[in-house]
Amino acid sequence: PEPGPLKGRHILVTSGPTREPIDPVRYIANHSSGKQGHAIAAAAAAAGARVTLVSGPVRLDDPDGVDVVHIETAREMLAACEAALPADAAVFAAAVADWRVARDAGQKIKKTGDGPPALALVENPDILATISRSISRPPLVIGFAAETEHVLDHAKAKLKRKGCDLIVANDVSPESGVMGGERNRVHLVSAAGVESWPDLSKDEVARRLVARIAAQLGEGA
Numbered sequence: 001p002e003p004g005p006l007k008g009r010h011i012l013v014t015s016g017p018t019r020e021p022i023d024p025v026r027y028i029a030n031h032s033s034g035k036q037g038h039a040i041a042a043a044a045a046a047a048g049a050r051v052t053l054v055s056g057p058v059r060l061d062d063p064d065g066v067d068v069v070h071i072e073t074a075r076e077m078l079a080a081c082e083a084a085l086p087a088d089a090a091v092f093a094a095a096v097a098d099w100r101v102a103r104d105a106g107q108k109i110k111k112t113g114d115g116p117p118a119l120a121l122v123e124n125p126d127i128l129a130t131i132s133r134s135i136s137r138p139p140l141v142i143g144f145a146a147e148t149e150h151v152l153d154h155a156k157a158k159l160k161r162k163g164c165d166l167i168v169a170n171d172v173s174p175e176s177g178v179m180g181g182e183r184n185r186v187h188l189v190s191a192a193g194v195e196s197w198p199d200l201s202k203d204e205v206a207r208r209l210v211a212r213i214a215a216q217l218g219e220g221a
């Protein structure tokens with residue numbers, strides 16, 4: 001068979017939510033299904049790449065032919081991504097929890113009758129921004145921007161703030177049906193401008209994005 005357009009390349013992908021413990025039985029998480037990130041990992045593997053997929057807890061099978069690293073927390077996701085470098089391109093599709101509880105209670109927090117516990121939160125590391133600015137930055141770094149309003153303005157600001165090459169922006173307001181759904185309507189925001197794609201299946205978005213990555217990296221290794 002023809003060698004794929006990403007043969008010889010290593011692509012890092014993050015996917016799914018992260019899960020931040022409050023105590024041994026409770027956690028903070030979000031509604032990310034992992035469908036878009038997993039589809040990108042599968043499409044990159046189908047294009048001949050070696051793929052490392054760092055995934056939070058999802059109800060999806062590991063894609064065939066992909067090295068999957070299962071993690072729970074944002075800090076574990078960052079460590080797994082750093083361990084996976086170098087890569088030719090990285091796609092950060094995970095919905096990382098922005099905050100974690102400052103101090104994970106070692107035991108289940110009990111109701112005391114004195115009212116609810118105060119949970120102090122601290123910020124999680126920004127994996128995309130950290131790797132975009134690291135010494136081992138992949139030549140092509142792609143982030144996602146899931147927004148519920150002002151999608152393009154937020155995406156343009158994010159491109160600069162995170163130091164990545166491309167932001168794939170989508171509308172995840174509840175009426176869009178994107179979170180957990182099978183379809184996605186994305187806008188590619190880069191220094192070159194904005195390119196809006198039509199409503200597509202998440203698999204088709206993945207295939208087109210992988211074709212874009214291959215074109216940007218150039219043919220062959």
Ligand code: C5P
Binds near residue numbers: 096126128143144145
């Ligand atoms: O700032 P915001 O969370 O909207 O940015 C979204 C992009 O940043 C996504 O690509 C997401 O995977 C990435 N991100 C990350 N680590 C975080 C927060 C977001 O890698 N802690």
